[in-house]
Amino acid sequence: MLFNSLDYLFFLPIVVILYYLLPHKYRWVLLFVSSCLFYMAFIPKYILVLFAIIGIDYSAAIWMEKLQGKARKRLLLISLFANVGILAFFKYFGFANQTLIDLFALFGKEFKYYDLGIMLPIGLSFHTFQSMSYTIEVYRGQQKAEKHLGYFANYVLFFPQMVAGPIERYATLGEELRKKQTLNYQNLSAGFRLALLGFVVKMAIADQLAPFVNQVYANPAAHNQLQVVAALAFFAFQIYADFFGYSLIAQGSARLLGIHIMDNFKTPYFAKSVGEFWRRWHISLSTWFRDYLYIPLGGNRVSTWRWALNTLIVFGISGLWHGANWTFIIWGLLHGIFLLLEKPLKRYANTLSTFLLVCFAWVFFRAPDFPSALQILKGVCTNASIKYTWLDYWTPLMAVVLLFLLEFSYRKERFDQLLERLPFITRWGIYFVLIFLLLALSGTQKFTFIYFQF
Amino acid sequence: MIKKLLLRFLVLSVGLVLMNGIYKFFFYQKDLRAFSPEIIEVWKKQRKNDILYFAESSNMNVRDTDLIKKSISELTDDLLPQFRIGAVNKPATHAGIYKEWIKNMRRPYPSAIVVTLNVRSFGADWRYSELESALQSGVVLLKPYPALANRFLLALNDFDNKPAALREQEMLKEWEEVRFDFPFKVPYPTVRLWDNAMANGSFIKADGSRDMDKITLACHYVKSYAFQIRPDNPRVRDFDEIVAFCQKNNIRLVFNLLAENTAYAHQYVGKELVQIMRYNRNFLVKRYSQKKGITVVDNLELLGGLDYSDQNWTTEHYGYEGRLKIAQNLAIALQ
Numbered sequence: 077m078l079f080n081s082l083d084y085l086f087f088l089p090i091v092v093i094l095y096y097l098l099p100h101k102y103r104w105v106l107l108f109v110s111s112c113l114f115y116m117a118f119i120p121k122y123i124l125v126l127f128a129i130i131g132i133d134y135s136a137a138i139w140m141e142k143l144q145g146k147a148r149k150r151l152l153l154i155s156l157f158a159n160v161g162i163l164a165f166f167k168y169f170g171f172a173n174q175t176l177i178d179l180f181a182l183f184g185k186e187f188k189y190y191d192l193g194i195m196l197p198i199g200l201s202f203h204t205f206q207s208m209s210y211t212i213e214v215y216r217g218q219q220k221a222e223k224h225l226g227y228f229a230n231y232v233l234f235f236p237q238m239v240a241g242p243i244e245r246y247a248t249l250g251e252e253l254r255k256k257q258t259l260n261y262q263n264l265s266a267g268f269r270l271a272l273l274g275f276v277v278k279m280a281i282a283d284q285l286a287p288f289v290n291q292v293y294a295n296p297a298a299h300n301q302l303q304v305v306a307a308l309a310f311f312a313f314q315i316y317a318d319f320f321g322y323s324l325i326a327q328g329s330a331r332l333l334g335i336h337i338m339d340n341f342k343t344p345y346f347a348k349s350v351g352e353f354w355r356r357w358h359i360s361l362s363t364w365f366r367d368y369l370y371i372p373l374g375g376n377r378v379s380t381w382r383w384a385l386n387t388l389i390v391f392g393i394s395g396l397w398h399g400a401n402w403t404f405i406i407w408g409l410l411h412g413i414f415l416l417l418e419k420p421l422k423r424y425a426n427t428l429s430t431f432l433l434v435c436f437a438w439v440f441f442r443a444p445d446f447p448s449a450l451q452i453l454k455g456v457c458t459n460a461s462i463k464y465t466w467l468d469y470w471t472p473l474m475a476v477v478l479l480f481l482l483e484f485s486y487r488k489e490r491f492d493q494l495l496e497r498l499p500f501i502t503r504w505g506i507y508f509v510l511i512f513l514l515l516a517l518s519g520t521q522k523f524t525f526i527y528f529q530f
Numbered sequence: 531m532i533k534k535l536l537l538r539f540l541v542l543s544v545g546l547v548l549m550n551g552i553y554k555f556f557f558y559q560k561d562l563r564a565f566s567p568e569i570i571e572v573w574k575k576q577r578k579n580d581i582l583y584f585a586e587s588s589n590m591n592v593r594d595t596d597l598i599k600k601s602i603s604e605l606t607d608d609l610l611p612q613f614r615i616g617a618v619n620k621p622a623t624h625a626g627i628y629k630e631w632i633k634n635m636r637r638p639y640p641s642a643i644v645v646t647l648n649v650r651s652f653g654a655d656w657r658y659s660e661l662e663s664a665l666q667s668g669v670v671l672l673k674p675y676p677a678l679a680n681r682f683l684l685a686l687n688d689f690d691n692k693p694a695a696l697r698e699q700e701m702l703k704e705w706e707e708v709r710f711d712f713p714f715k716v717p718y719p720t721v722r723l724w725d726n727a728m729a730n731g732s733f734i735k736a737d738g739s740r741d742m743d744k745i746t747l748a749c750h751y752v753k754s755y756a757f758q759i760r761p762d763n764p765r766v767r768d769f770d771e772i773v774a775f776c777q778k779n780n781i782r783l784v785f786n787l788l789a790e791n792t793a794y795a796h797q798y799v800g801k802e803l804v805q806i807m808r809y810n811r812n813f814l815v816k817r818y819s820q821k822k823g824i825t826v827v828d829n830l831e832l833l834g835g836l837d838y839s840d841q842n843w844t845t846e847h848y849g850y851e852g853r854l855k856i857a858q859n860l861a862i863a864l865q
Contacts, residue, residue: 082688261531279685508545515678516553518685520565520667 077117078524079325080279087114088271091235092332096259104226107234107253107333114235115198122197125162126233132158133207134228137214137221152215159204159211166196171400199239201397201530205364207232210246212368219246227253236329240322240527242340242360249337257334264332269492271328272507276514277482278321283519284475285314293442296455304455306469311442312435313476315526316344319358322525343486345434349425350414353434361397365390388412398441398530403449407440478513550678558677565684566671568620572631575616576640581864584628585646587621588788591847593839598850602786603644605857610864615644620668622661624651625768630669632772642782644860645772647818648846649790649810649830652765653757654708654721658701660694667691710758712809716802724752728799747842748798754844755795755803759810766817773822784825785818786860787811788846793835827863829856 077084091110098106116123136155140148164172173189180187210231213219222228231250232238257263292299292307299307323340330337340359347353354362373386388409395408414433418425436453443449485491495503562570575582583589583603592599600608603617618631628645650656666689671680683689692700705721718724733744759766769785776783795803811830819826837852838845848856 080686082683082686259531261534264535283685504541504545508549511545512549512552515549515682515685516557518682520684522685522687522691 077114078522079322079329080275080283080522080525083117088329088332095257095333100256103257104224104230104253107230108226111230111233111235111238115233115238118198119195125166125197125200126203129159129162129204129207130225130229130232133211133232134222134225137211137228138223140211140214141221148215152211155211156208159208163200163204166194166200168396168400169194196529198528199530202241202243203232203238205361205397206241206243209243209364209368210250213246222246222250234330234335236326236335237337240319240326240525240530241358242323242326242338243364244337244360249335252330252335252337255334260334263334266492266496267328267330267332269328269495269507270324270331272510272514273482273492274321274324274326274328276321276510277317277324277479278525279518280513281475281479282314282317282321283521283523284517285310285317285472286519286523287521288469288472289314289442293444293448293452296448296451297459299455299459301455301458301460304452304459306472308435308439308452308456310472310476312345312431312438313479315438315441316341317475317479318523318526322527339490343483345431345483346427346487347430348427349418349422349430350411350433351418353430354411354415361394365394369393384416387415391415401445403440403443403446406446406449407437410437410440546678550676553678553681557681558671561681561684562671566668568618568668569631569634569672571618572634573636575618576635579614579616580640581613581615581642581644582635582640583615583617583644583646583786584623584631585617585619585786586623586648586651586846587619588646588648588846588848589617589619590621591839591845592853593847593849596850600850600853602848602853602857602860605854606644606860606864609857609861613864620665622656622659622665624648624656624665625765625772627665627669629768629771629775630672633674633775634672639779639781642784642864643776644784644786644864645769647769647785647787647814647826649759649787649807649814650754650844650846652759652763652810653754654701654704655753657764658697658704660697662697663689663691663694705753708757710756710806712758712806714802714805714809716756716806717800721753721756724756725749728752743842744798747794747844750844751795751799751803755790755807755810757810758806759813761817769818773818773824777822782825784827784860784863785814786827786856787814787829789829789831789833789837789848789852789856790846791833791835791838791844792831794838797835825863827860829859832856832859 077087087110091106094106095103112123115126133155136151140151140155143151169190169192173187177187177189210219210222210228214221222231227250230253231244231246234249234253237244237249289307289311292303293311296304296307320341327337327339338360342356342359344353344357347356370386370390373389374382375386376383378386391408391412392405393408394411395404395406398404398407414437439452440446440449443452482491485494495506498506559570572582583606585603589601589603592601601617601619603615607613607615620627625645625647632643632645648656667684667687670684670689671677673680673683675683702722705725707720709719710716716724718727728748729745731745731748733741733748735741773783775781790807792804792807795807807830811828815826815828818824832855833848833852835841837849837855839847839849
C-alpha cells in the first residue's frame with residue numbers, strides 16, 4: 077500500500093482507532109495483521125520472504141544466546157548469509173547475470189542469461205538490514221534475544237517504516253513496540269503534524285518536480301543546457317523531498333500509535349562537507365554502515381591507505397545496496413572519493429561546493445545507465461540556448477522555494493516541534509496553508525516513492 | 531481531550547469549507563482547463579446551441595481526399611437550419627466519459643443531446659484500452675464531491691488508473707474465459723480460439739505467401755466485434771445513467787448508433803461475425819428504443835465497405851459520403 081493513496085488514508089485511522097480500543101496484550105496482533113495487509117497490497121506472495129527472514133533471525137538470535145565462541149559466530153554467519161542470500165537472490169541475480177554476459181562478451185564469448193522471472197520484493201534491502209542489525213547486536217551481547225515471535229515479527233514488519241525505513245535498531249523500535257501506549261493528545265497532534273508535513277513534502281514538492289526531471293532524463297539531447305542543469309538541481313531536491321516526505325509520514329503514522337521512530341534527515345543540503353552530508357542524509361543507513369561495516373573494517377584507526385580502502389568499500393557497498401546497477405556503485409564510490417579528497421582540500425569545502433558535488437553524483441544515481449549519465453553531463457556543458465521562459469520553471473521553482481523555507485526552519489529545530497510552540501491561531505494558520513498546498517497544489521501525476529525500489 | 535479534539539475537528543471543517551471556496555475561486559477553472567477542457571467546451575457550446583452532440587473521433591475524422599471536410603455534427607447542423615448543433619468530441623471516448631460531461635452540464639440544459647453509441651466501445655478491446663487511464667483522469671474533477679476533494683483525488687490518482695499491462699491481462703482473460711451464448715451458432719466458443727483460428731487463416735497473396743496484412747485485419751475484426759453485450763456490461767450501465775439523467779431533467783436524448791464496416795467483417799471473418807454485430811445492435815436498440823423510449827438512430831449497416839476512411843482497420847472513420855448519410859439519418863430523427 078502506498079502512503080500517498082486513498083487506501084492508506086482510510087487504513088491508518090482505522091488501525092489507530094482499533095489500536096487504542098484493544099487491550100495492550102492484543103495490540104501486537106493488530107500491528108502484525110495490519111502490517112501484513114499493508115505489505116500484501118503490493119505483491120501478496122512476497123510476504124513469505126519476510127516470514128522467512130523473521131523465522132531465520134528470530135531462531136538464530138535465541139540459539140545464539142545459548143552458545144559461546146565459534147558456534148555463536150557460526151550461527152551469526154548463517155543468519156547473515158541467509159539474509160544477504162535472500163537479498164542477493166532477489167536483487168542481484170539479474171545484475172550478476174548481466175555483468176557476466178558483459179564480461180564474457182569482452183573476451184568474445186557468450187554467456188547465457190538466466191531469467192528467473194522474479195521481481196524485487198518491495199523494501200527488501202530495508203528489512204534485511206534492519207533484521208541483520210538485530211542478530212549482530214544479539215551476537216555482540218548488546219541486545220537480548222526477543223522471545224516473543226510476535227514482537228520480533230512486528231519489529232521487522234512495522235508498516236510505517238517497513239518498506240523504506242528508517243532502518244531502526246531493536247533497542248529502540250523493539251522497545252517502543254513493547255511499551256504500553258496510552259491515547260494522548262500530544263501523540264495524536266504530533267503524529268498529525270508529521271504526517272501532514274510528510275504528505276506536503278512528497279506530493280506538493282517531490283511530485284511537482286518529478287515530471288520536469290523525468291522529461292529531461294528521458295531525453296537529455298532534446299533539452300538545452302539550462303534545462304539539463306535545472307533537472308540536475310531539481311532531482312537533488314526531488315529525491316530529498318521524496319524520501320524525507322516518506323520518512324515524515326512514517327514518523328507521523330508511528331507517532332499516532334504512540335511509537336517514536338528516528339529522524340532520518342537533518343537538513344542535508346545545508347551540510348558544509350560531504351562527510352557532514354552523510355551525517356545528515358539517510359542517517360539510519362549511514363549509521364548502519366558505520367556500526368556494522370566501517371568500524372569492524374577498522375574505521376579510521378588504521379593506516380591512511382587502509383582507511384581510504386575502508387571508505388571506498390563502505391561507499392561502494394552502500395551504492396550497491398541502493399540498486400543492482402553499476403551506476404549506483406559509481407554513485408557510492410564518487411561519494412567515497414569526495415570524502416577522501418575532502419581531508420586535504422578541507423578549506424575549500426562549503427555548503428555550495430558540497431551541494432554541487434552531491435548533485436554531480438546524483439546524475440549516476442538517477443540515470444538508467446552509464447551512457448545516459450554521460451549524456452546528461454554532456455548536456456550540462458553543451459547546447460547553450462536562451463530559448464526558455466521562466467514560466468516553464470514556475471511550478472518546480474515554487475516547489476524548491478517551499479522546500480527551502482521548510483528546511484530553513486528545520487535548521488535549528490524540527491518544523492513540527494517549532495509548530496507545537498506557536499500560538500493556536502498561528503499554528504492553525506500554518507496547518508491551513510499546508511493542507512491547502514496538499515489538497516489544491518499537489519502534483520497531478522502520482523509517483524511511487526523512489527526508495528521503494530530498494 | 532475529547533473536547534479538545536472536537537474543537538479542532540470543528541476548526542478543521544470550517545477551514546476546509548473556506549479552502550474549498552478559495553480553490554474554486556482561484557484555481558478550479560485553471561485545473562479544469564488543464565485536465566478537463568471538454569467540460570468547458572460543453573458549457574461554452576451549451577450557451578450557443580440547441581442540441582449538443584457528444585462523440586469520439588468518428589465526428590472529427592475525415593478522409594484526406596474529401597473535398598468537404600465537415601463533421602457529422604456540422605452536416606447535421608446544415609440539414610437542420612432550425613436548430614443550432616454544437617459538438618464536443620474526444621478521441622476514444624465512451625459512455626462512461628459522456629456520462630460525466632452530461633451530468634455536469636449547466637442549467638438551462640439544451641433541448642436535446644445526441645450521444646454516439648459505438649458498438650465496439652462495449653467490447654473488451656475498447657474497455658481495457660490503455661487510453662482508459664488518461665480518459666478517466668479527465669473526469670476526476672467532475673465527480674460529485676467538493677472541488678477541493680476532487681483535486682486531491684486527482685493528485686492521489688484515485689481513478690481507474692491501472693497500468694497498461696494489467697489492462698491487457700484483464701482483456702486477455704476475458705477473451706480466454708468468456709464464452710459466447712448466442713441463440714445462433716458461432717464457429718468458436720471464445721474470442722481467443724476464434725482469433726487463433728484467424729491467425730492461422732489462409733489469406734494468400736498472388737506470390738503464394740501468406741497475406742499477413744489481411745490476417746492481422748481479420749484477427750482485429752474478431753477482437754473488436756466478437757463479444758456479447760449483456761445488461762451488466764459497464765458501458766450499458768453508463769448509458770443507463772445517461773438515460774436516467776436525461777429523463778429526470780426532461781432532455782431529449784438521441785443515441786446515434788454508428789455505422790460499422792459489416793461488409794469487411796463478412797469478407798474477412800464471415801457471416802457469423804456480422805450476425806454478432808446485428809445481435810448486439812438489436813440488444814441496444816431494444817433496450818434503449820423499446821424499453822426506455824429513447825430515439826436510437828440505427829446506422830449499423832448503413833454504409834458500404836469503401837465509405838470507411840481506414841480501409842485497414844476497424845475504426846468508425848468515414849469519408850464524406852458516409853458522414854453525410856449518417857447526418858441525414860440523424861437529421862430525420864431530430865426533426
